[in-house]
Amino acid sequence: MFQILNEDGIVKDQENVPKIPAKELVKWLELMIALRTLDQKGMRLQRQGRIGFHIPTTGQEAHVAAAAALKKNDWIFPAYREHACALYRGYSLKTLVHHLFANDMDPEKGRRLPGLFGSKEHNFVNPSAPIGTQIIQASGAAYGAKYLKDGNVVIVFFGDGATSSNDFHSGMNFGGVFKVPAIYYCQNNQWAISVPLRRQTAAKRLADKALGYGMPGIQIDGNDVFAVYSQVTQAAERARKGEGPTFIEAVTYRLGPHTSSDDPSRYRSEEEVKIWRNKEPIRRLKLYLINSGIITEKEENALWERYDKEITQYIKEAEKRPPPPLDSMFDDVYEEMPWHLKEQLNEVKRFFG
Secondary structure (H helix, E strand, O other), X not given: OEOOEOOOOOEOOHHHOOOOXXXXXXXXXXXXXXXHHHHHHHHXXXXXXXXXXXXXXXXXXXXXXXXXXXXXXXXXXXOOOOHHHHHHOXXXXXXXXXXXXXXXXXXXXXXXXXXXXXXXHHOEOOOOOOOOHHHHHHHHHHHHHHXXXXXXXXXXXXXXXXXXXXXXXXXXXXXXHHOOOEEXXXXXXXXXXXXXXXXXXXXXXXXXXXXXXXXXXXXXXXXOHHHHHHHHHHHHHHHHOXXXXXXXXXXXXXXXXXOOOOOHHHOOOHHHHHHHHOOXXXXXXXXXXXXXXXXXXXXXXXXXXXXXXXXHHHHHHHHHOOOOOHHHHHOOOOOOOOHHHHHHHHHHHHHHO
């Protein structure tokens, strides 16, 4: 497994350390802390009945380095734990909180599960709730980029469970055959809800599956931001040269539940979680930055306090907003609303007075 930064934030592979400005590394840490804080509050909000659903990213925040390795015009097809990619590109944390409340400030207009959001402005595609469908969508988009010769690369994220889906095979096979400029990024967090990795495949590594699709595959430490940045950078360069796709298996761990509807204590032990908690990405990057003299422990604590206050304020604002207007139910399908939808809209208005 490719690793640069070990569990204690110490560089074990000096030769492959990417040259990243200190300011950029601090930005990564900030976004990871922001996401972790949002998770903590999001789960509490759901338990209190103030929002309907939450999808935590806790333990998988190192994917922020994948966004950093790409160009802003490259396309990102997320699964549903890649919020940091959107935030890195400038998607507003405040807007994300409004989305969780599905209020009138939610760009999705309350139509999607909280956590399933997209942004055309940031080339961040709305994720699919069905498992693996984004893989074939991304392969098609990458084929389009190749046809247009626009130099763009497409990265698609999915979990270890998605490697058992038909869409994984179809997307990977298409990408390999047509040498599309794609990066297939598997967040192997060991569990597909309650199904462990050993029940998904008999292969020793998911990365080995790449061979059957005619593309290189590499297994990396998915909690190591340097490993993520390094290999996504190389895969993107390869894709831009016309050499085709790359499959990256990022070994990570979902420290929390699959979603707010899940109870992981029913299928995995606390001992297992404890082992992975010591390997998690925020702790690792924090230790590296402190040991390198880039930040201090006090400065790192200040980041947690800052985002705790910031997100709390966003929640207060979001909770006061009304739901999307009823009219919005009938928008975004036709340029001009047809007669039968006008009738339905008027009926809804009469019903709700």
